[in-house]
Amino acid sequence: AQSVTQPDIHITVSEGASLELRCNYSYGATPYLFWYVQSPGQGLQLLLKYFSGDTLVQGIKGFEAEFKRSQSSFNLRKPSVHWSDAAEYFCAVGSQGAQKLVFGQGTRLTINP
């Protein structure tokens, strides 16, 4: 069965600092991978996705993620965070045979001024 692990429940970074949020997945075949962001009181907004091809994918709001099959990882990065990036971030995996997404626990990002 598919599973997703986000090892960091809460991360605090200073505004302007770089960010990396970790995501590890478990799935036997090639996964479809997603990062979603949830701001307070808002729904889940898609940041980026990986289906195939280039393993470094660019998303909205300056985010990028790299798929590393050998490490079963899909870490999210941003070179310089802004106060508005404070939110909950969810990694999710989909599969070829199913429509559903399996989500990680989420990582709450706090930005220090």
Added chain:
Amino acid sequence: EPEVTQTPSHQVTQMGQEVILRCVPISNHLYFYWYRQILGQKVEFLVSFYNNEISEKSEIFDDQFSVERPDGSNFTLKIRSTKLEDSAMYFCASSVGGRYTEAFFGQGTRLTVV
């Protein structure tokens, strides 16, 4: 930009009562989903719906739950007899296709069962 809308944003209900959570998916989307997030836990898949029938459901989605697309625009989740443990944020989502496409999520309905 088209979006998925959910109503109400917050619903409080007595244990044992029926609730209906409503969603308006994006108009050209064909696949519809419900997910839930119990406070402090993961977002969990409940059910997917395509061509007016359930295409996949989780073990959470038991006989107390049902989904319907009553009028071609709304997509509803009904919980027949709510339990305390049904308290959660419920997210509706839709996608153009079932695979190789991303799901767009609504802002959620917070259900509180008292």
